[in-house]
Amino acid sequence: MSKKVMLVMSVLLIAVFVLSACAKTAGPAKFKACEVTDTGGVDDKSFNATAWKGAVDAKEKLDIEAKYLESKEIADFEKNINAFIAEKCDIIITVGFLLCDATKAAAEANPNQKFSIVDFAYDPVIPNVLAQAFQTDEAAFLAGYAAAGFTKTGKVGTFGGMQIPTVTIFMDGFARGVRHYNEVHGTSVETLGWDADAQTGLFTNDFSDQQKGSDMAVSLMDEGADIIMPVAGPVGLGAAAAVKARGNALIIGVDSDWFLTAPDYTDIIFTSVMKLMDVTTLDAIKAAKDGTFKGGSIVGTLANGGVGIAPFHNFDGQVSAELKAELEGIKAGILSGEIQMNPAFKQ
């Protein structure tokens, strides 16, 4: 072993630290919004990404600092929350029901720290946690109705990442939308992948393996479905890839407007069921910054714009004016309470 090499290394290492110590200058402290993702990671093209978009929007609009920490496993939740508390974040946003225990424990141990959790509501409420829940089935109902009106094969499909309420609420709303279309028009469009009566359906049991999404989409297309709504985060992109490869079916995006967030697939995105966690997250950050933050829960609905369906974009010209008018009617019906959703999913 040459001692010279070691010497050079040591000098270099010391130089790095000395240099860095000099270069570091402290700026004025900004308001800090910090997001802890669940195990899906921040670029899951699904709810972690959407919630993070809310923080990024807040960064631009409110001139704040936004940070995130990805959780790789459940033991990371508490660690990451603690890291942000130590960092003196002004509000900590935890994303996903998996973080419900860790958020609750941290909120109770740090009553002056503001939290907001996405996709989970506490009962009873915790005074320093603002919970964000979503009546997603209202939007999915519209998407199901639109899909039933647009399908050429008379079959539409859906599948989920896992049989959990935040996923099945999409599938259930979708299937009920299709059923409503059948009742109105006397048609018999079939929903593959979710049985609204038995509450059972197709699941990949995986939120990360895109191949599983691809396989699922291929099976659904083989069964004749020409519009597919994958409710499985990034796994849905695998479905989009399979649909694009075959070229005779369409995808309904979830969580965000996939026409914008998945630009590779713009020519097969029929519409998207949007769950606007970015809007609610931005609101929560704004409230914390303005000093109007209050614990409790906000439920995103069609009425307050927390959920909705995306424009048809490329397919706008192909969707008939009657169908669009009917969709407006249904939206009004949902808002007025005339059209009822499944009470099991009431948020």
Add this chain to the structure above:
Amino acid sequence: MGKKDLEKQDIGKTILEELTGGEPKEKRQKRGIWKILQIPALAILTGLIIGAVLIMATSFDVYDAFKVSLWKGLGTAFAEVGEAYLALITGSLGNPVEIVQALLYGDALDFRNAINPILESLVQSTPYIFAGLACALGFRAGLFNIGVEGQLFIGAAAATFVGYSLTGLPPYIHMPLAFLAGALGGALWGMVPGLLKATTGGHEVINCIMMNYIAYRFTTFLLTGPMSRPGTGGMPVSPIIEKSAQIPQFFKTPIRFHLGFFIALAFAALVWWVLFKTTLGLNLRTVGTNPRAAKYAGMNIIATTIIGMAASGALAGMAGANEVLAVNRSMAIGLSAGYGFDSIALALLGNSHPVGVIFAALLFGVLKNGATKMMVVSTIPIDIVTILQAVILIFVAAPAIIRSVYRLKQPKVEAAAIMLSGWGGVK
């Protein structure tokens, strides 16, 4: 121990000496501590340098600074790396300035925050110690246990179930019971590939991988079905483990440092004792080094293989039990981000020796914990640490690279025999 056993041991010892080039005591120690540590130490150093290059190459600030001038660019590049590594160190070992400040001016919470980094590193290391021991024990017995991840999941599920379903037990019964349930779950899961290998010759690597898949799906089924927390509508989260079954944490929030760390050290000592001081350990190592010779020496290969896999699985199950009983207090999907697979590399880094495993686990824990702070401070993704680990391990696994880079001499004795037989190549 009867006379026959003594004889058997002697034969085994002779064989082992033949195979490994003498007792690993006297001769090896003469090589000095530096000789043993030089490859891992240089691998870590090289990993850090490569990591630094990656940090520089992926920073937009650095590119912007280079547009201004070469010196500004270099300055920014080094500043970024310095900031990142400084955060890595203070995030994993603590910041002396903060500790002193907290001692002088702060309250109890400030002090806890200041000393938390190093204790949290130990918390992060604990599952690595258990899982690393599992792999190391397997390697020593000539078994490549790639099923640690699955055994860990089963162990965690078993410990969780015992942890929340039994109520009213005193802690000194409930806690060990839940922990042992985890070990037992892992042992059973590990025993299956061992049994298959011993009786049918089915390769443990393939069977372990398949057992992993079964474990993932089985635990997902349990968590969304029978073990789902009531009132959540099938959310994949188990009920909270009873207080009496939780492994106690020593301090208040945010410090998570818990008894599990010492349990892990105790088991490392136990594994060392069993491997190097008992007949069973001798059998395991001899079968691991050369099964034919072991058979010739009259050792029971079938039993040894099954025991080896079961013991390895038990340690893996403890890793899972430790995580749910001490840290998470309930089980949910996403329990482990690959402890089982990291531990294979970790055992390799630690030369499949319990002491080596402890140090390798501490390194992994420190890196993992420091990465959080690094990301908070400099927004460098945590994944850079995964790359660091990978690079370090590549260099440890391929010492020839390190030797040629740093112009080291080739040592005379290569201790590669243990590793090779595990891969099923040299039999």
